[in-house]
Amino acid sequence: MGVEVVVEGLTKSFGRQVIWQDVSLTLPAGEISVLLGPSGTGKSVFLKTLVGLLRPDRGHIWIDGYDLANCSEDKLYELRRLFGVLFQDGALFGSLSLFDNIAFPLREHTKKSESQIRQIVMEKMELVGLLGAESKLPGEISGGMRKRAGLARALVLDPEIILVDEPDSGLDPVRTAYLNQLFVDLNTDFEATFLIVTHDINTARTVPDDIGLLFRRELVMFGPREMLLSSDEPVVRQFLNARRHGPIGMSEEKDVSELEAEAQLGHDPGALPPIPPQLMPTGNRVRRGQQPPGAWLAAHGVIPPQGSFIDDRGRNWLEEYPRLVSAHLNGVR
Amino acid sequence: MIRASGAFVALTLDTLRAVPRRPFHWREFLQQAWFIVSVSALPTALVSIPFGAVLALQAGNLIRQFGAQSFTGATAVLGIVREASPVVTALMISGAAGSAICADLGARKIREEIDALEVLGIDPLHRLVVPRVAACAVVAPLLNGLVTTVGLIASYLFNVIAQGGSPGSYLQSFNALAELSDLWISAVKALVFGATAGMIACFKGLSAAGGPKGVGDAVNQTVVFAAMVLFAENFLISAAVW
Numbered sequence: 001m002g003v004e005v006v007v008e009g010l011t012k013s014f015g016r017q018v019i020w021q022d023v024s025l026t027l028p029a030g031e032i033s034v035l036l037g038p039s040g041t042g043k044s045v046f047l048k049t050l051v052g053l054l055r056p057d058r059g060h061i062w063i064d065g066y067d068l069a070n071c072s073e074d075k076l077y078e079l080r081r082l083f084g085v086l087f088q089d090g091a092l093f094g095s096l097s098l099f100d101n102i103a104f105p106l107r108e109h110t111k112k113s114e115s116q117i118r119q120i121v122m123e124k125m126e127l128v129g130l131l132g133a134e135s136k137l138p139g140e141i142s143g144g145m146r147k148r149a150g151l152a153r154a155l156v157l158d159p160e161i162i163l164v165d166e167p168d169s170g171l172d173p174v175r176t177a178y179l180n181q182l183f184v185d186l187n188t189d190f191e192a193t194f195l196i197v198t199h200d201i202n203t204a205r206t207v208p209d210d211i212g213l214l215f216r217r218e219l220v221m222f223g224p225r226e227m228l229l230s231s232d233e234p235v236v237r238q239f240l241n242a243r244r245h246g247p248i249g250m251s252e253e254k255d256v257s258e259l260e261a262e263a264q265l266g267h268d269p270g271a272l273p274p275i276p277p278q279l280m281p282t283g284n285r286v287r288r289g290q291q292p293p294g295a296w297l298a299a300h301g302v303i304p305p306q307g308s309f310i311d312d313r314g315r316n317w318l319e320e321y322p323r324l325v326s327a328h329l330n331g332v333r
Numbered sequence: 334m335i336r337a338s339g340a341f342v343a344l345t346l347d348t349l350r351a352v353p354r355r356p357f358h359w360r361e362f363l364q365q366a367w368f369i370v371s372v373s374a375l376p377t378a379l380v381s382i383p384f385g386a387v388l389a390l391q392a393g394n395l396i397r398q399f400g401a402q403s404f405t406g407a408t409a410v411l412g413i414v415r416e417a418s419p420v421v422t423a424l425m426i427s428g429a430a431g432s433a434i435c436a437d438l439g440a441r442k443i444r445e446e447i448d449a450l451e452v453l454g455i456d457p458l459h460r461l462v463v464p465r466v467a468a469c470a471v472v473a474p475l476l477n478g479l480v481t482t483v484g485l486i487a488s489y490l491f492n493v494i495a496q497g498g499s500p501g502s503y504l505q506s507f508n509a510l511a512e513l514s515d516l517w518i519s520a521v522k523a524l525v526f527g528a529t530a531g532m533i534a535c536f537k538g539l540s541a542a543g544g545p546k547g548v549g550d551a552v553n554q555t556v557v558f559a560a561m562v563l564f565a566e567n568f569l570i571s572a573a574v575w
Contacts, residue, residue, distance in 0.1 A: 048448065051451075051452050053448050053451060053452070077454050077456070078454075080451070080452055080453075080454050081454050083452060085448075085449070085452045087445040087448065087449055088445065089444060089445065091444060091445035091446050091448065091449035092446070092449075093441075093446055093449075094440075094441070094444070094446070104453065105453045105454075108453065108454070108455055109453075109454060150449075153449075153453075157453075
């Protein structure tokens with residue numbers, strides 16, 4: 001079962017430039033969270049701060065009762081063992097083959113024999129669909145394969161927390177969809193806590209249990225997926241619907257007069273689109289951290305837009321989900 | 334500037350702290366040492382031939398006007414053993430090995446490989462920097478010996494064959510001035526220069542930022558800074574010893 005990460009009042013600046021300030025959120029154990037934000041709002045910086053590659057100016061990151069933001073170097077290295085990180089381009093070691101890359105953490109941190117290592121590496125490579133590419137060098141394979149190899153390497157020490165930096169960057173939509181499915185399946189299998197940093201709206205709308213949005217140097221909102229997808233907050237609405245009209249402009253942000261002019265012209269971010277059903281794990285399974293569709297909406301008396309929770313095959317997940325859960329329970333029994 | 338110097342000192346101290354940590358990465362050390370030798374041995378030897386010859390030529394001409402031609406051998410001790418060979422070695426180490434080390438680490442840095450190492454719980458200082466700096470420090474005195482040997486042979490041959498000096502007086506004046514300690518100090522200088530050049534290369538490589546151009550800038554700065562620092566160190570050591 002994954003580990004909970006509690007971030008309190010985190011602030012980071014480079015010189016006089018504040019990247020974000022006073023960010024507080026809780027990544028619930030075993031759930032998938034997505035951190036969204038327009039380009040250049042310090043999403044990757046946040047991710048690197050979370051693993052202690054960058055030290056924040058202020059604030060705390062509580063993991064397992066330890067404050068990762070303010071602990072000793074030795075403790076930091078120990079806490080990092082809880083993490084698996086998938087960097088933007090995979091960050092594979094260029095001089096090592098894929099097999100050696102994935103075996104690297106095992107060879108460094110465990111006393112396993114070569115045959116045990118081989119077994120684990122092959123298992124992870126199969127998981128990410130890379131069997132047969134063991135002896136390739138990172139320079140010889142495509143970006144998507146590099147990402148999957150990076151993911152296999154991140155998984156090899158069975159991390160409790162998996163951080164993913166822009167899984168969609170440089171990938172075509174099909175590969176992105178495969179990768180997203182892989183995250184959901186991995187979360188089902190290992191129940192690790194996931195944080196995916198992205199600006200891909202489709203990923204943000206369908207994959208996570210929780211969404212956070214960084215904008216204007218602060219965390220605008222963090223909460224359950226359905227809360228953000230049904231939110232009236234202008235920034236959230238604009239970003240999750242990919243509209244031009246709203247507080248987010250072409251450059252960093254629009255100024256107030258521009259916004260007022262827009263309001264007078266009667267532009268508004270438009271009606272909320274239907275909330276899509278959440279991406280389900282393969283094999284008719286249910287994730288442990290998953291909430292039934294519509295649960296948050298019902299609990300807070302919010303009525304979703306027409307056509308919500310209906311997938312492209314026309315199934316209504318408000319009805320489909322309980323059926324799946326009971327079938328699953330029966331199957332288990 | 335002050336911030337960068339501070340960061341460099343901090344990195345150097347952290348690296349020193351990582352030196353005694355076990356296991357020492359021998360494989361990486363040997364690979365790097367062999368790499369440094371292979372990129373710098375030949376150019377170093379080729380540079381030291383004209384260097385020895387030109388020293389014999391210039392000093393020989395001047396000394397002949399004083400009528401002290403038999404002392405050309407002594408100038409070779411002062412020039413080649415004590416000063417030139419450590420500096421030539423250092424320039425070659427920073428130019429050939431330092432630039433390669435900086436480019437390698439810089440490329441790894443911008444590809445986030447260094448971050449990945451840290452996240453996998455591996456200290457890049459212990460894993461990458463210590464073996465590289467150690468390799469530079471070990472190879473430099475060896476190259477220094479090569480420069481000294483080749484430079485002296487070149488100077489001798491040039492003096493004896495081209496300038497018509499007498500072999501006996503060359504060797505005699507050489508022996509009159511040369512002491513074994515000259516060789517030791519020269520070797521120690523080379524060791525210090527090698528370690529410094531390696532450290533600067535690693536520092537610049539690890540602080541590379543801003544994509545491929547950042548790596549290019551870092552390599553350029555490595556060579557320039559290393560040369561500046563090495564000449565300053567050479568002056569300080571020479572002034573302190575002689």
